[in-house]
Amino acid sequence: MSSRKVIGREEISSIIDLHKAGVTVRNIMKQMGLSERTVYRWINRYKEGLPDGLHTPKPRCGRPRKIKPATLRLIHRQLKKNPSLTAREIKDANIRVLGDVSLRTVQERIHDDLLLRSYKARKKPLLTAAQKL
Template sequence: MESRQHCAVQRGRITGMHEAGHSIVDIVRDLGLTRQTVKRWITRWQESSNMEDRRQPGRPRLTCEEDNARILANIERNPFTNSVAVREQLRLDLSARTVRRRLHDAGVHHHVPATKGNLEQRHVRERLEFAQNCIVKDLDF
C-alpha cells in the first residue's frame, strides 16, 4: 500500500474509533500514533469532515510537465552535457540549479565524467628513466 493510502486508512481508523466511543488514549495505544496526531485528525474531522492533506505552502514551480519532459529528453539525447547547456539549448528562463532539480526529480543524477590530461613526451621520458633506474635496485630500496 502506498504511503498516502496508508495515511488515509489510518485517518479513517482514527475517526472511526473515535465515533465508536474510544478515547484518545485508547486510539493512541491501539494505532501506535502520537496523541497530537490523533487529536489533529479528530479535530479536523469534526470541523470540516475532511481528511485530505492540506495544500502545502511554497512557491509554484517554474516548469510545467512539458518543460520537464523536454529537459529529460534533451539529457537522454546528449548524456554528457550539463544543466547550463540544457537550459541554453532549450531556451528556458530558469537557473541551471532548477534544471538539475528537475533531472533529480526524474531520477537522473548526472555527473560529468572525469578526464585525464595527456602526458607530455617529457613526462613519458622521465617516467621511463625512473623505472629503468629502479629495476636494477634491490627490494630494500
Template sequence: MVGITTNVGERARVVALREEGVEMNEIAARVGRGRATVIHILGDNQVPTPKASLGAKKKTSKRTDTLIRRSVIKNPFVTSIEIKKEYPELLKDVSERTVRHRLHRDLNLRAHRAARKPTLTKAMKRKRLEFCAKYKD
C-alpha cells in the first residue's frame, strides 16, 4: 500500500467512524476509498511481532561460548572433543557437535586448514640475502 495519499482530515474521519463501531466496508463507502486503504489507515494490516524466544533453549551460556572461543584462539588446532575435555563441568551436557555449532554459527570461527607453503631451499635463502644486501641502502 505504498503511495496512498490521504489528508489528515480524511484519516481522522476514518478513525472516528471506526471508534463509533462502523464496519470497514461502510467506512470505505462513506469516505470514498477502498477497504484496503481504510485498513491501511487504521493500521490493522501490521504483521504481528514474533515471540521473543523461538526454538529450544541454548545449552551453552555466553560465558561458556567465550571460554570456547578463547580455547580456539589460543590453539587453532584444538578439536571440539578436546574443548569438551578441557571444560568437563561446563560442557557435560553438551555434545561435540554443539561445540562445533557454537564455533561455526555463533562465534563465526570457521573450520579450515592452513595453506601448505613450500619450504625455503638454500638457494632461495642465498638469493634473498643477496637481494637484501644489494638494496639495504
C-alpha cells in the first residue's frame, strides 16, 4: 500500500503560482500541507519546461481498496477497546461503512493491514473430585 498522496491539477498549479510569486518552499509546504520533496518535484518539473509544469499524475494501477483508511482506523479503535470482537461483530456494528464489504475482506484487513492476529483460548482440563479438595 502506497503512502504517497496523489495531488491534483489545482494543487500543482498552486505550487507553481506560489513559486512564481516568490514564496519560499518552506512556506509552500506549510500552506499546502505537502512534503518538501513533493514541492521540489513540481517546481523542478516546471523549471524543466513541461507545459506549465502541469501533467496530471497517472492513475494508480490495480483495483482500489474497498475499505478506506478512515474505516480501518475505526476498526482499529474498536478492536483496541474490545480485543475479543470478531470480524462479523465489527461488520454488523458498522453496517453503514462496511455494508458492501464481505466478511472475508474485513478479516483480511484486520490480519494484513492492522497486523492483528486471532487467537483461540486454550482448552483447560477439567478438575476431578480429588483435585478440587
